Amino acid sequence: MNPITQELNLQAQPLDVPSAIFQRRSIKTFKPDPIAPELLRQLVELTVAAPSSFNIQDWRIILVQDEAQKVALSEAAWNQKQIIQAPVTFVFAADAMGGEKDLTPIYEQGLQTGAWPEGTVNYFKTAIPQFQSGLGNKRREYAIKDAMIAATHLVLAAESLGLSTCFMNGWIEDKVKAVIGATDDPNLAIAVLVPVGYAAEPRLNPGRLPFSHNVFVDRVGNPYQD
Numbered sequence: 446m447n448p449i450t451q452e453l454n455l456q457a458q459p460l461d462v463p464s465a466i467f468q469r470r471s472i473k474t475f476k477p478d479p480i481a482p483e484l485l486r487q488l489v490e491l492t493v494a495a496p497s498s499f500n501i502q503d504w505r506i507i508l509v510q511d512e513a514q515k516v517a518l519s520e521a522a523w524n525q526k527q528i529i530q531a532p533v534t535f536v537f538a539a540d541a542m543g544g545e546k547d548l549t550p551i552y553e554q555g556l557q558t559g560a561w562p563e564g565t566v567n568y569f570k571t572a573i574p575q576f577q578s579g580l581g582n583k584r585r586e587y588a589i590k591d592a593m594i595a596a597t598h599l600v601l602a603a604e605s606l607g608l609s610t611c612f613m614n615g616w617i618e619d620k621v622k623a624v625i626g627a628t629d630d631p632n633l634a635i636a637v638l639v640p641v642g643y644a645a646e647p648r649l650n651p652g653r654l655p656f657s658h659n660v661f662v663d664r665v666g667n668p669y670q671d
């Protein structure tokens with residue numbers, strides 16, 4: 446291992462995507478070892494590289510690292526200890542009104558990279574807010590989809606770089622919002638919590654159902670046979 450890799454606590458070679466997918470497990474106990482700041486930044490970059498509907502990036506990601514904040518967040522999550530043990534927990538929140546806010550920086554980037562020609566940007570300026578407001582009470586659900594995709598990027602990127610994670614649904618939304626200082630924002634939904642750190646337990650696989658149970662061809666009930 447070269448000294449920089451060693452210092453960052455990086456794997457000599459990041460795991461490829463299929464290996465990271467198959468190796469990943471939900472880890473419930475973490476070592477107290479910190480995550481090097483450069484590695485954490487890399488994780489954040491890989492997380493926000495996720496796609497989102499119209500590229501609106503309506504996730505709001507809060508890295509909970511402060512010891513008192515971790516204790517409060519754990520309390521909001523039925524005292525699940527992963528949050529206290531792991532050096533950082535990513536709170537994935539979703540702004541249900543994100544697509545109706547000022548998207549100028551997103552249009553500017555699309556124009557600058559050439560990914561979105563001017564005609565596309567002009568169309569999106571009307572189409573995106575129209576689509577988003579047409580979602581009505583599904584705005585929250587759509588924002589949560591984007592946040593979950595970003596969380597999945599984080600989980601696989603972390604595994605690839607030698608870290609472990611645990612998706613967490615076990616928390617009370619209002620309490621999590623209070624911890625992250627979002628009580629006053631009715632449009633901010635909590636999607637999922639993801640502690641990240643170095644595993645202190647073996648990766649035991651609880652297994653998956655056979656394809657015949659939940660993978661179909663063309664219509665539900667017509668099992669996929671490999």
Ligand SMILES: Cc1cc2nc3c(=O)[nH]c(=O)nc-3n(C[C@H](O)[C@H](O)[C@H](O)COP(=O)(O)O)c2cc1C
Nearest residue numbers: 469470471473611612613614615616637649650651
């Ligand atoms: C959306 C979601 C929420 C979860 N919430 C929790 C949780 O609050 N606490 C926990 O210990 N595990 C939680 N898990 C972990 C699951 O129990 C775990 O993914 C499942 O048993 C399969 O194990 P594996 O992730 O190791 O494959 C959650 C997983 C997902 C995908």
